[in-house]
Structure formats: structure tokens, C-alpha cells
Amino acid sequence: MEATRPASRILAMLELLQDRPGMTGPDLATALGVTTRTIRRYVATLQDMGIPVEPTAGRIGGYWLRPGYRLPPLMFSADEAIGLAVALLTTRISGQDDLPAPVASALAKIERSLPHELSARIETIRNGFRTARNPWPETGVFPQPEVLALLIQASLSHRRCWIRYGSAEGNQTSRDVDPYGVLFLDGRWYAHGWCHLRKDTRTFRIDRIRRMDLMPATFEPPEAFDIEEAVMRSIAMTRTGGEFEVLVEASLDRVRDYLPSPIALHEAVSETQTRTWGTTDNPYWIASRIGALPFAVQVVKSESLKAAMREIGERMIAAGNGSR
DSSP, X not given: OOOOSHHHHHHHHHHHHHHSTTEEHHHHHHHHTSOHHHHHHHHHHHHHTTOOEEEOSSSSOEEEEOOOSSOOOOOXXXXXXXXXXXXXXXXXXXXXXOOOHHHHHXXXXXXXXXXHHHHHHHHHHHHHOOOOOOXXXXXXXXXXXXXXXXXXXXXXXXXXXXXXXXXXXSOEEEXXXXXXXXXXXXXXXXXXXXXXXXXXXXXXXXXXXXXXXXXXXXOOOOTTOOHHHHHHHHHHTOOTTOEEEXXXXXXXXXXXXXXXXXXXXXXXXXXXXXXXXXXXSOHXXXXXXXXXXXXXXXXXXXXXXXXXXXXXXXXXXXXXXXXX
């Protein structure tokens, strides 16, 4: 570890204690190339700065950081700083140039604290790559960080919460919710749990939660609850255009490869046949996905899906025959 000036060595010692609590004075002295007496002086300097470095009991004596009123300063290597910046830059919504406000603020603080060379490298990365256009404009919506943190806390501690929730139409309702889990899926954050207003389970887009408070009441989530399965099922079954159902002459695993959740739900009828169903507000889109399956398919429902598949099929036959 390269640390030639006293201030650099003090910060380097702090980094060592953050990574390896309990290091002894001799170990620290060896790592920093100083004497154990100097290490004791560095400890006193950190304590004077309000950083709670305390000795451990024993003949040799080690040092550790006790949680205190002031957090120790964060220090990053060049690779860590660039890796963190890249991770923050990838939260940029595709098809847009701006980072979410709290992410942009955090990245700006990191860049201001870095040496010029590192800051310039991050700026090069920022300006040197593009984010693909997003075919689904509403994806990638960033939630309020405080709401997201509170929801995860409520889920882990089994605490009921009160939320002010906005629908896609802009209407707002107040709800008491038992959040069973939180999921990040395709650029969106979701919470799933029991809604006391609707007396049923519901999936909530966290970016639509305008306000949230923790409540004293607690709950017990269902046994073996799977947040991913619950959200996928909810999305697949809550589109507004009605239900569809098809039978596919292929195994469950093969059908899932072509129609992954939450496009549709699947269950094995036999080793060679799969039932696929869900809801859709665009029968032509789901018809095109089903029509692309390299398997025989029977449409059980709906009439709108059958009509869309017939129309698409006629156009494909005409195209194949060279007709216009």
C-alpha cells in the first residue's frame, strides 16, 4: 500500500481498519512501513477527528472502529471509483440523457472528490457510450429512494405500512399494505403484498407511491413466498384487454424459452404439451409472439386472439406467395 505522507498513511490505516477490524499495532506498522509508536500516534489523531478507533483487549492489542456519531470517510481505489460510477451511469433510463436526480447528485459528489485524472476518466465513460432506445417508454422509472428504503425495511421486519398510491390514470388512494417482498424487474421496482383496502394481494409499482409511513402493526407473510413468481403472475393476469389461453405442443421448459414470464403463465399438461394463458391489451402483439413459436398451437380462448392470428396468418401467407 503506497502511502508516503503522514496524512496519507493515516487514511490508509483507517482503510485497513475498515477492511480488517482488529488488526494489531505491529501488523498496521508493517503494512504502513512505520513504527508501532507512530501507529499509536495515528490512533490518537483519528480519535481527535471524532473517528472512534478503540483498542481491543490483550497483550498485543488490536484496533477496531466502533460505530460513532461521525461516519469514517469513504475511500475508493481507482477501480472501485470507476466501477461505482459505471454502476450509477447504467441507471440512466434508456432513450433519455438524464440520470435520476438522486443518482446524478451522488455521482457529482463522487466526481468532485476524485483526483482530476480519475474524474476525467469517468467523464470520458459518461460521454463515450450510448443507451439503447427504450421500446417501452414507461420502463426504467426511478422511485423515491426514501420510499424504496422504507418498503424494503417494512418487508424485512414484517411491518405494515400506509401508502398513498397513484394509478396509471392519475387517481390516488390511501392503503394499508403488508409488503411481502420487493422486486426489481425490467427497469421497474415492484412491491407485492396484502392490500387491506382491496382485501386481496396486489402488486404496486413503487415509483407510483407518493408517500409512505411505517405502522406499528406487524404481519406474517405466506410460507415459502416467492416474490418473483408473485409479481410475474400479477403482471400476466392484470392487463385490461381480457384473458387468452392456448395449448402448445411442446414441453414446459421449451415454451418458457420463447414466452418468458410475465408475457404469459404456463403449466405442463404432459411432457409434450403446455397450457399457456394470461391477459393482454393487444391481441395482435400476443398473436405475433404465439405465431413465432416453432410448435403446433391450439387457441382455446379468446375470440380476439383467434381473429388476430387469422389476420396475421393471411398476411404471412400472402407475403410468402409474393402477393401484395
